[in-house]
Amino acid sequence: MDRSNVENALVQVLENFQRCGITRFGSLPAGEVPAETLAAVSQLTTTTANPKPASASPNVARRSAAVSELAATTPEAAAVSATQATGATNGLRASDRLPSNGLGAEPWSLPVLSLEQRQTRFDELSGQVRNCRLCSSIVSYRQQTVFGAGPLNPRVCFMGEAPGADEDRTGLPFVGKAGQLLTKIITAMQLSRDEVYILNALKCRPPQNRTPMNEEIDHCRHFVESQLDTLRPEFIVCLGAVAVRCILRSELPIGRLRGQFYQYRGARVVVTYHPSYLLRNESAKKHVWEDMKMLMAELGS
Numbered sequence: 001m002d003r004s005n006v007e008n009a010l011v012q013v014l015e016n017f018q019r020c021g022i023t024r025f026g027s028l029p030a031g032e033v034p035a036e037t038l039a040a041v042s043q044l045t046t047t048t049a050n051p052k053p054a055s056a057s058p059n060v061a062r063r064s065a066a067v068s069e070l071a072a073t074t075p076e077a078a079a080v081s082a083t084q085a086t087g088a089t090n091g092l093r094a095s096d097r098l099p100s101n102g103l104g105a106e107p108w109s110l111p112v113l114s115l116e117q118r119q120t121r122f123d124e125l126s127g128q129v130r131n132c133r134l135c136s137s138i139v140s141y142r143q144q145t146v147f148g149a150g151p152l153n154p155r156v157c158f159m160g161e162a163p164g165a166d167e168d169r170t171g172l173p174f175v176g177k178a179g180q181l182l183t184k185i186i187t188a189m190q191l192s193r194d195e196v197y198i199l200n201a202l203k204c205r206p207p208q209n210r211t212p213m214n215e216e217i218d219h220c221r222h223f224v225e226s227q228l229d230t231l232r233p234e235f236i237v238c239l240g241a242v243a244v245r246c247i248l249r250s251e252l253p254i255g256r257l258r259g260q261f262y263q264y265r266g267a268r269v270v271v272t273y274h275p276s277y278l279l280r281n282e283s284a285k286k287h288v289w290e291d292m293k294m295l296m297a298e299l300g301s
């Protein structure tokens, strides 16, 4: 067996271990495995070092209704196993792969912080966001900033585009119609909103809900990166093209990117459609459900 075959076999064994819930790989044969493979092994095992049990939400009926709503438009999705979905490539050619931004190979830029330290950091960061006036065409229009919401030790972060009118009014992310649909998706995943962190690529509502400009995404990115560095989620779900532009710095359409995992620092990234797109395109729900099932398989749900 040549060297690359050894690497592939090793990674496959690790993935099988992960599926079986085994979180440690033991000692690796020194000298036989290249350093880069050891790094990959370390990263794989780290992402499952502290698996949380599946949510024990009592509202089974609500969850089942949410699944039905998603699956009702997705007869074929129900037949697609999460394992099959994991291997989907959507016809991506090698030249279409995400541009290398160097972040995929980098670890989180902060050490692991205690919950108290995370809260302190978020208090500082949200204060900076409230005072930020970098986007001149936005600041005079916003009512307030929308920092994000959720626990400080989430396994999953959902990231959207920017606040809408309801979010601008309440200061909370995803509380309008699209937010209600996101809640259904999260419920169908056997999670609750209390278990995931929700944020946007932009912290302020653009005028007339227009699509954020690249310059505005660039302005706000350091806030997003600081939030993620503090939270260190295992998974980030990019909801729509703006989240993808912020995190993965890719302009490729969602249809070309979804169906596989990407890497952002210590987290694995899932790309799918924004809930507001689903409100206009019911048929896309089946794709979102496939993407969420792919994630659920990794979460052990």
Ligand code: SF4
Residues within 6 Å of the ligand: 129, 132, 133, 134, 135, 138, 139, 145, 202, 203, 204, 216, 219, 220
């Ligand atoms: S969108 Fe972000 S960068 Fe722009 S003004 Fe608001 S907080 Fe600042």
